[in-house]
Amino acid sequence: MEIKYTIQGLLIYITIAAYLLALLASLVRRPGTGHALYVLGFVMAVVSFGYRWYHVRHVPMQNLFEVFLCLGVICYPVSRLCRRILRVRAYGADMLIGAVVLVPAGFIFNADPQKLPPALQSWLFIPHVAVYMVSYVFMAKAAFFGVWQLAGKTRGPDDNLLPPEEATYRMVCVGFPLLTLGLVLGSVWGKLAWGDYWGWDPKELWSLASWLVYVGYLHFRYMFGKRHPRINSIWAIAGIVVIVVTLLWVNLSRLFAGLHSYGT
Amino acid sequence: MPMSIDRGFKKKFRRAAMWGAMALIVLLFFLSVYGAFLGPQRAKELFNSVPLTVYWVAFAVLLTVGIALFRRLLRVPALLLVHTGCIFILAGAIWGSEAGHKLRKKHFGIDKIPTGQMQIYEGYSDNRVILEDNRIRELPFYIRLKDFRIEYYKPGRLYIEAERGERWMFPVEIGTEFSLGLDFGTVKIIRVFENFQIAIDGESRTVTDEPGPGSNPALEVRIESPDGQAATRYAFERSLGHIGRDDELLLSYERVISDYVSELQVIRDGEVVAEKDIEVNHPLHFGGYHFYQHSYDARAGQYTVLMVASDTGLASVYAGYLMLCVGVFWHLWLRKLSKRLNRFTITGSNSE
Numbered sequence A: 001m002e003i004k005y006t007i008q009g010l011l012i013y014i015t016i017a018a019y020l021l022a023l024l025a026s027l028v029r030r031p032g033t034g035h036a037l038y039v040l041g042f043v044m045a046v047v048s049f050g051y052r053w054y055h056v057r058h059v060p061m062q063n064l065f066e067v068f069l070c071l072g073v074i075c076y077p078v079s080r081l082c083r084r085i086l087r088v089r090a091y092g093a094d095m096l097i098g099a100v101v102l103v104p105a106g107f108i109f110n111a112d113p114q115k116l117p118p119a120l121q122s123w124l125f126i127p128h129v130a131v132y133m134v135s136y137v138f139m140a141k142a143a144f145f146g147v148w149q150l151a152g153k154t155r156g157p158d159d160n161l162l163p164p165e166e167a168t169y170r171m172v173c174v175g176f177p178l179l180t181l182g183l184v185l186g187s188v189w190g191k192l193a194w195g196d197y198w199g200w201d202p203k204e205l206w207s208l209a210s211w212l213v214y215v216g217y218l219h220f221r222y223m224f225g226k227r228h229p230r231i232n233s234i235w236a237i238a239g240i241v242v243i244v245v246t247l248l249w250v251n252l253s254r255l256f257a258g259l260h261s262y263g264t
Numbered sequence B: 001m002p003m004s005i006d007r008g009f010k011k012k013f014r015r016a017a018m019w020g021a022m023a024l025i026v027l028l029f030f031l032s033v034y035g036a037f038l039g040p041q042r043a044k045e046l047f048n049s050v051p052l053t054v055y056w057v058a059f060a061v062l063l064t065v066g067i068a069l070f071r072r073l074l075r076v077p078a079l080l081l082v083h084t085g086c087i088f089i090l091a092g093a094i095w096g097s098e099a100g101h102k103l104r105k106k107h108f109g110i111d112k113i114p115t116g117q118m119q120i121y122e123g124y125s126d127n128r129v130i131l132e133d134n135r136i137r138e139l140p141f142y143i144r145l146k147d148f149r150i151e152y153y154k155p156g157r158l159y160i161e162a163e164r165g166e167r168w169m170f171p172v173e174i175g176t177e178f179s180l181g182l183d184f185g186t187v188k189i190i191r192v193f194e195n196f197q198i199a200i201d202g203e204s205r206t207v208t209d210e211p212g213p214g215s216n217p218a219l220e221v222r223i224e225s226p227d228g229q230a231a232t233r234y235a236f237e238r239s240l241g242h243i244g245r246d247d248e249l250l251l252s253y254e255r256v257i258s259d260y261v262s263e264l265q266v267i268r269d270g271e272v273v274a275e276k277d278i279e280v281n282h283p284l285h286f287g288g289y290h291f292y293q294h295s296y297d298a299r300a301g302q303y304t305v306l307m308v309a310s311d312t313g314l315a316s317v318y319a320g321y322l323m324l325c326v327g328v329f330w331h332l333w334l335r336k337l338s339k340r341l342n343r344f345t346i347t348g349s350n351s352e
């Protein structure tokens, strides 16, 4: 845990505060204020990301600090998209996700700018990371609706919006193709950079494991539909748990010396 | 056989296939997690072992059986793409594995090196590939290394550290004067060396930037103390260099590598048949093999280490990737979501 006394740090803390206040405002039923704060948080997240970009002079998606910074930006567009097009709404959860993903950027990861090492200089680098990040946000939302469903909510907030179990399924349907693409792009990149499309290193194996959880979920839900809503929800929650392990634990634990250790 | 029995049988069979698929998927999940704890080398051995080979083949067979059993998997093109994509990936991976290479050698006499490394000196050509078990095999053509070079981000950096712990970092710009504060005066970079050499003859010292083999990157700097005394110092990339008794400042030179480049030529029957400067992320593809920039002579930059990988099975894996990706987007985004959205907009219940 380390506080960043820099402009970058300040921008991150303001964003986190805005997202958390937005959540608070929504909880005390001030949706207008909540939304305004949410937009403010988003704008600050964009400024923070842009500042980083300017500072390091390459698209900031190289290390975990930058990846989490970017996650803080995409939460808002994703929640708008879900609300408008997918009939899935959980602004509170989105605000929380926005704040939570910025905590590691603000307090844990080292923000020293780094030059791109040779292996990361590839056209696949940005799509690989970006696609994964967007899919993770959808999978986080899927898990959130899973928790909601387990908590006994069976109906949507209004007739226009899906009940939690269906919302989970829809979020997985959106996230799964992105997850698949991320995995495939990573593999193709591995082939170009290291000579093998699959190196069996821990990060790869965890990402395969998280993909498999959702493959399992999709088939389970095909087999039983909505007959076992609780099990469906547990699949989705298991998925996000494995994703978090993929994203963080492997990099942080230093238990395994693998090819992907650039992230620490 | 009466229709109904046949149908009942098929239904049971379908259910068994689905449970089988679930079992294989869940099993692979646990194996992956277990493999993550083993580290890459042992995980690779595990996933290439005989029981796991049986597993991979079983997976491919079950996918095929699934496609035969479920009409929808055959009728819905997106689902067909997803599941055949998986078969292509598995088949390509099995075909391209070491076991696959051995089988083809045994049964078809096709003798190809699955993977290995080559060490080539500048100006020389070689066709020997060192396998993982240190055996040596030969390629049917030669690879010549015209030149190997390391590229760096510009500018490099000069680090200066005072005894009391102050630190400075300056970009390597020749002739620019940087301040070291009131206690230490100023510093100016005079000259940049690729291969610093010093000849001491009695009192006189000559420093040169030796061309040819060897590498000893260094900076010549001039430090002017606040009382007007000037001293010449050297900052080295590889070592701290000589530190005098009264030196209060510790100097070092740092560059960040941006790329490794090997300029290669492929030679067959004495003729150059292909040429490419390979870098990390930009391999050479020739004669059924990929050649990757893998490592290099860290001491003197005299040779490069290439990784050689057979391309057998790769086309199938990549075709499978494409089918899988197109299939999942088509099925889960275009088919599922757009159908819902259409219904949704037609009923006009969208409030926004």
Ligand code: HEM
Pocket: A215, A218, A219, A222, B017, B018, B020, B021, B024, B059, B062, B063, B065, B066, B067, B070, B072, B073, B079, B082, B083, B086, B328, B331
């Ligand atoms: C191991 C053998 C497998 C069998 C027997 C099998 C069988 C099936 C069946 C019967 C369906 C339902 C199709 C329908 O909607 O009517 C299905 C759906 C699907 N399968 Fe598989 N599958 C297998 C493996 C896989 C794998 C490895 C993947 C990896 C991506 C996969 C991805 C999908 C997807 C994305 C769907 C669509 C799910 C949905 O519509 O919700 N399947 N599979």
